[in-house]
Amino acid sequence: MTAAAARRKTLGVIAEFPSATTLYQAAERVRDKGYRFWDVHSPFPIHGMNKAMGLGKSPLGYIIFCGGLTGFLTAASLEFIPSSFLYPLIVHGKPVNFFTVPAFFPVMFELTVLFSAFTAFFGVFVMNRLPRLHHPIFDYEQFRRVTDDAFFLIIEASDPRFSDTVTREFLEEIGGKDVTLLYEHD
Amino acid sequence: MAETHAPATVPFEERLPRPPMVLNNRSMSWITNLIAGIPEQKTPLWWYITIAITGSIAAFGVFCILYLLFTGVGVWGNNIPVGWAWDITNFVFWIGIGHAGTLISAILFLCRQKWRTSINRASEAMTLFAVICAAIYPGIHVGRVWMVWFMAPVPNPNWIWPNFRSPLLWDVFAVSTYFTVSVLFWFLGLVPDLATMRDRARSKVGKFFYGLLALGWRGGNRQWRHYEMAYLILAGLSTPLVLSVHSTVSFDFATSLIPGWHTTIFPPYFVAGAIFGGFAMVLTLMLPARSIYKLHDVFTWNHIDVMCKIILLTGSIVGYAYTMEFFVAFYGANPFERFAFINRYFGPYWWAAWSMFTCNVVIPQLFWVRAFRRNLITVFFVCMCVNAGMWYERFVIIAVSLTRDFLPSSWGMYYPTWVDVMTFAGTFGIFTTFFLIFIRFFPMIAMSEVKTVLPEADPHYHPPAIGGTESIKEAHV
Numbered sequence: 001m002t003a004a005a006a007r008r009k010t011l012g013v014i015a016e017f018p019s020a021t022t023l024y025q026a027a028e029r030v031r032d033k034g035y036r037f038w039d040v041h042s043p044f045p046i047h048g049m050n051k052a053m054g055l056g057k058s059p060l061g062y063i064i065f066c067g068g069l070t071g072f073l074t075a076a077s078l079e080f081i082p083s084s085f086l087y088p089l090i091v092h093g094k095p096v097n098f099f100t101v102p103a104f105f106p107v108m109f110e111l112t113v114l115f116s117a118f119t120a121f122f123g124v125f126v127m128n129r130l131p132r133l134h135h136p137i138f139d140y141e142q143f144r145r146v147t148d149d150a151f152f153l154i155i156e157a158s159d160p161r162f163s164d165t166v167t168r169e170f171l172e173e174i175g176g177k178d179v180t181l182l183y184e185h186d
Numbered sequence: 187m188a189e190t191h192a193p194a195t196v197p198f199e200e201r202l203p204r205p206p207m208v209l210n211n212r213s214m215s216w217i218t219n220l221i222a223g224i225p226e227q228k229t230p231l232w233w234y235i236t237i238a239i240t241g242s243i244a245a246f247g248v249f250c251i252l253y254l255l256f257t258g259v260g261v262w263g264n265n266i267p268v269g270w271a272w273d274i275t276n277f278v279f280w281i282g283i284g285h286a287g288t289l290i291s292a293i294l295f296l297c298r299q300k301w302r303t304s305i306n307r308a309s310e311a312m313t314l315f316a317v318i319c320a321a322i323y324p325g326i327h328v329g330r331v332w333m334v335w336f337m338a339p340v341p342n343p344n345w346i347w348p349n350f351r352s353p354l355l356w357d358v359f360a361v362s363t364y365f366t367v368s369v370l371f372w373f374l375g376l377v378p379d380l381a382t383m384r385d386r387a388r389s390k391v392g393k394f395f396y397g398l399l400a401l402g403w404r405g406g407n408r409q410w411r412h413y414e415m416a417y418l419i420l421a422g423l424s425t426p427l428v429l430s431v432h433s434t435v436s437f438d439f440a441t442s443l444i445p446g447w448h449t450t451i452f453p454p455y456f457v458a459g460a461i462f463g464g465f466a467m468v469l470t471l472m473l474p475a476r477s478i479y480k481l482h483d484v485f486t487w488n489h490i491d492v493m494c495k496i497i498l499l500t501g502s503i504v505g506y507a508y509t510m511e512f513f514v515a516f517y518g519a520n521p522f523e524r525f526a527f528i529n530r531y532f533g534p535y536w537w538a539a540w541s542m543f544t545c546n547v548v549i550p551q552l553f554w555v556r557a558f559r560r561n562l563i564t565v566f567f568v569c570m571c572v573n574a575g576m577w578y579e580r581f582v583i584i585a586v587s588l589t590r591d592f593l594p595s596s597w598g599m600y601y602p603t604w605v606d607v608m609t610f611a612g613t614f615g616i617f618t619t620f621f622l623i624f625i626r627f628f629p630m631i632a633m634s635e636v637k638t639v640l641p642e643a644d645p646h647y648h649p650p651a652i653g654g655t656e657s658i659k660e661a662h663v
Binding site: 019020021023024025027039040041042043044045046047048049050052053055057058060061064078079082083086087089091092094100103104106107109110111113114116117118120121123124125127128130131132133134135137138144145146147148149154 | 351360363378406427
């Protein structure tokens, strides 16, 4: 096993923490140590963890704003082009020019919301690089409990400060249990 | 008076601790086992019996719809002047029920009402199924169902475009957007829980399907960061959306000239009524599920209590709207409007209007009493009354207003046929069948969200000394 393991590429090192509190404190330590490619895994989003990890606010909001703007412009063109140019039909004696815009508000609103919602939905998965049905950390049997009640901290081997020995000792020092090296697939 | 005040040094939280969201200090894995255990267990016998019944009703409803499509709208009781009858009544009834789910998932989220976590998943599912039932009606009531695509603004050889100034077209956009956004919101919330199902699955089929649907979710904070932002923004988008949908539905009536329809009070009145009826339906579905699956520690009496208070509040808003409508008809000096309201309460359909008023305004007043909010029988009784009352409300507004409009020579009565009745029953069959399938295969409570309301989910939580604050919490329940 160890010989086979040695030939494989290291993915990173994983440590388990007993609670959200200990994970939070460990994340602050890892952040202060200057690691860059690492993550904490928990069954639920932990309040304030972005700060503990040194991550800022998600930029998703700006992307969704662009999606919403697209929706608004789509609705405006969808309504004005047929109603004012292609087939200007006078209904209820209402105008066909710009002054009919109040009657167009509901569809503009709906399409703004629709496009924003689609952007939010697909945006979150694109930003998270999902769907990705398999990931090497799923090979670590303990990791199954992350969706139940377990808390993990992983430092990836691609991190410039990563070292098989020093990082392991560091994770043990900050309270990590079952500190284990993870390997990529052959 | 002074002795009733606790010393100023005792923090407020200790003098009046918040009731816990999850009772008996349950652990995270207990919650996972309880909720994920429901789809994992062997299918119970009652489920087969219930779905056989509801499935048969749904099948008969589908038969009625096909009969309508192959024969024509004449199989319904619709006539002139009552061109909109049970079809639109049922459409508005079902779409209204959906609103509670979005209110719970979006508006209560923005208001940081953490108790929503126990009921939001099931309510959102209920929203989807109710909107499916609602969407059937506008599709089939047009008669020539193969012409339904005319509602969509697509280029066509006739060179005809829909009228974007028509509330009916706004409705098409509002309802389809509402359904789509509700599906996206529901599925996004489901992903972390599907990952739980994936990680627990033992069968090959379970591993495959839950694994596929979970999209490879790993619960990393770099994922949660975007996830929480998307969830927040979807909640922010759904909030005006849910208020706009029933407003748009009410525009179908409010922008017309029929006495009893042509009123500006309709949008807020419809939205309050929708939330009112929807909460009653959530409780109607969730109280049996709570008893069957022993969810008492997660879906507690405190949850039922606050939901009853919302029913009381929205029911009173609806009651205010009924009275104000009547007052405006009296005060507004429009003889047709005044006649419409006298006819509504004292005309041939007086029984429908008074059933509506009793079920929606009078009976929910029971919820002023705490004992009635914490008694299964009274809560269920009031919810059933509200379900019926909200249907009557739509019937009274839509059909009864049409029976007697401006000209007495064009008055007429409306009588439903067996196809009307069975189609409506069929939508209940479709609704309950979908809900049964949902609770059988999906976690019906949002596990990942319930875990966030446990005290130990707070990263600054310190476990209390044994026998400390625990006893206070128990006593408060």
